[in-house]
Amino acid sequence: MKWEEWKPFYERIVREMGYSIEKDREAAEILRAILIENDNYIIKEELNSVIMEKVYVFGAGPNLEEELKSWDFSDGTKIAADGATTALLRNGIFPDVVVTDLDGRIRDLLEASRRAVMVVHAHGDNIDKLPLVVNFPLVLGTCQTEPLDIIYNFGGFTDGDRGAFLAEELGAKEIILVGFDFSGKVGKWSKPWLNDHIDAWEEKRKKLEFAKELLEWLKNNGKAEVKFFEELMVKS
Numbered sequence: 001m002k003w004e005e006w007k008p009f010y011e012r013i014v015r016e017m018g019y020s021i022e023k024d025r026e027a028a029e030i031l032r033a034i035l036i037e038n039d040n041y042i043i044k045e046e047l048n049s050v051i052m053e054k055v056y057v058f059g060a061g062p063n064l065e066e067e068l069k070s071w072d073f074s075d076g077t078k079i080a081a082d083g084a085t086t087a088l089l090r091n092g093i094f095p096d097v098v099v100t101d102l103d104g105r106i107r108d109l110l111e112a113s114r115r116a117v118m119v120v121h122a123h124g125d126n127i128d129k130l131p132l133v134v135n136f137p138l139v140l141g142t143c144q145t146e147p148l149d150i151i152y153n154f155g156g157f158t159d160g161d162r163g164a165f166l167a168e169e170l171g172a173k174e175i176i177l178v179g180f181d182f183s184g185k186v187g188k189w190s191k192p193w194l195n196d197h198i199d200a201w202e203e204k205r206k207k208l209e210f211a212k213e214l215l216e217w218l219k220n221n222g223k224a225e226v227k228f229f230e231e232l233m234v235k236s
Contacts, residue, residue, distance in 0.1 A: 001155025001165055001218075003146060009217075010144055013157060013210060017203070021145060023124025028143035031122035031130050032151050035141055038134045041150050047117060047140060047170055050096050052077045054174045055167040055224075058084040058095070059160035060190040062197040064179030067229050068093065076176070079167060081159035083189040084179055085112050099163040102129040105192045110135055119166060121159070122151065161211040161218070168222045175218075178229045182212045 014021055035041035054076035058064065060083040068091045080088050080095035082104035088095055089108055098112050101121040109118070113136040120133050121142045133139050140152065142162065147153040154169040156162030160180060167175045181187065186204055188194045200208060219226040 001168075001221075003153060006153060006155045009155075009157070009210075009214065013144075017206060020124050023127070024122075024143065024145045027122035027124050027127050027130065028141075028145055028148055028151050030127055031120065031133070031141045031143070032148050034130055034133055035139055035150060040134070040137060041139050041141060042117065043150060044140065044152055044170070047097070050077060050117060051167060051170040051172055053172060054176070055079060055172040056176050056178050057081065057160065057163040057167060057180075058088060058178045059180040060084040060087070060187045061179045061181030062185045062187040063181050064187055064189060065091070067178050071178075071229070071232070073178075076174075077167070077172070079163040080112070080116075081163050082109075083187075083191060084160075085109060087179070087189045088112075097163070097166070099159045099166060101126050101159060102132055103191065106132065113137060119162075121162065155218075156211075156214055158207050158211040161214045164215060164218055164226065168218060168224050172224045175224045175226045176229060176232055177215070177226070180215075180228060182208055184208070 056073050056076050057079045059081050064087050078095045079097040082100040085098050086105050086108040095116045098116050099119045117138045118136040119140045143151050154165045156165035164175050184200050185197050186200050188196050
């Protein structure tokens with residue numbers, strides 16, 4: 001998704017969610033400065049060798065753990081969305097890429113970063129967490145405003161759908177969404193303070209609606225075949 005395609009979505013998101021474009025831009029600049037100073041950033045092309053033709057993107061929905069136990073994911077690149085990283089690690093699965101805005105379990109993000117590329121997203125609400133990126137060996141920076149030289153915007157809003165847009169951008173031919181649920185439930189892996197699956201609160205409900213809409217856009221407009229894990233199980 002190019003900036004010109006993403007901009008209308010972003011303007012709607014800012015308007016409906018009450019976000020600040022100025023703070024989002026500030027966050028992108030801050031992330032850029034930290035990465036340059038720490039010299040632990042990579043550019044998009046350096047991720048090309050990581051992305052296989054088949055990519056599994058793991059969301060943190062309430063169906064994640066059940067789906068993790070029912071398939072062998074070794075035949076594709078594994079992209080974990082933030083909190084899903086914890087579930088993968090606890091099930092003995094190491095992600096190749098983690099897409100995060102740093103509100104997952106930091107200990108598990110640090111553990112994953114030993115082997116995974118960390119795709120860290122800057123926005124106005126996580127400026128205080130951005131200094132954590134100095135602890136990650138390899139970081140690809142992303143933002144939701146206009147991209148900068150080493151800070152990218154591939155489209156997508158939540159960690160999960162941004163993972164799918166990343167896979168599309170890097171040439172995946174098949175994107176399989178694991179642990180994605182739009183029924184109004186929030187999986188316990190989604191936030192560190194959750195002990196069980198719960199009903200989505202208003203802000204989260206809106207985020208899930210945007211994520212669903214964006215994934216539909218990707219399915220209809222992207223080059224990769226996008227499907228949910230349930231479709232894979234039916235075919236098998």
